[in-house]
Amino acid sequence: MRTFLLSAATLTLLAACNPRPAVNPQAEFFAAFEPFCGQSFAAEIVEDNAPSDAWDHPLVVHIRDCEDDVIRMPLHVGDDRSRTWVLTKHDNYIDFQHIHLHEDGSPDDVSPYGGQTTNAGTSTMQSFPVDEASKTLFMENGLDVSVTNTWTIEFVDAETMAYELRRPGRIFRVHVDLSQPIDEPPPAWGYSGE
Known part of the structure; x- marks a missing residue:
């Protein structure tokens, strides 16, 4: 019995002297993009309870820019190159914004919009409730x-990333096929190599 107690005490002391590094799910989530940086991938709508002809085109996600704290991913819907998803990592949260630009590079009236994480999330999934600035923008524009x-952005598995919009009565979900890079699309509207 004493041998067991001594061993347990020794293990406790060793653990205190050599603590495991704290896991940061948001840093791990950002790192999950690294293998795909600079590549483009086909995507498809897998759930949409209010389908629109505007989305009835090939979808391409270009994981274009991967910086230490910023990831920019243009979403091409057929020839429409107006959308870019932007993730920005801060000390205690991740900000997710949708940038919408017209073909001449000017911003859409409803841009940018998005939200910030309110908890640590996981290394494979982060959720972004709408922020106050976006609520104001939506209301000013009748939305x-x-x-x-x-x-929500989620790495469903090693070969699939998901983008999801959800609110009461609305679900829109896209899966991005990370298993097979495709040809890079033309630059997103307004992109100048920033």
Whole structure:
């Protein structure tokens, strides 16, 4: 019995002297993009309870820019190159914004919009409830229904990334096929190599 107690005490002391590094799910989530940086991938809508002809085109996600704290991913919908998803890592949260630009590079009236994480999330999934600035922007533009939006980006498995928009009565989910890079699309509208 004493041998067991001594061993347990020794293990406790050793653990205190050599603590395991703290896990940071948001840093791990950001790192999950690294193998795909600079590549483009086909995507498809896998769930949409309010389908629109505007989305009835080939989808391409270009994981274009991967910096230490910023990831920019243009989303091409057919010939429409107006959308870019932007993730920005801060000390205690990740900000996710949707940038919408017109073909001449000027911003859309409803841009940018998005939200920030409110918890640590996981290394494979982060959720972004709509932020106050976006709520104001939505209401100013007659999009009051969007003030309860939550967006999620998830690595479903090693070969699939998901983007999801959810609010009461609305679900829109896209899967990005990470297993097979495709040809890089033309630059997103307004992109100048920043």
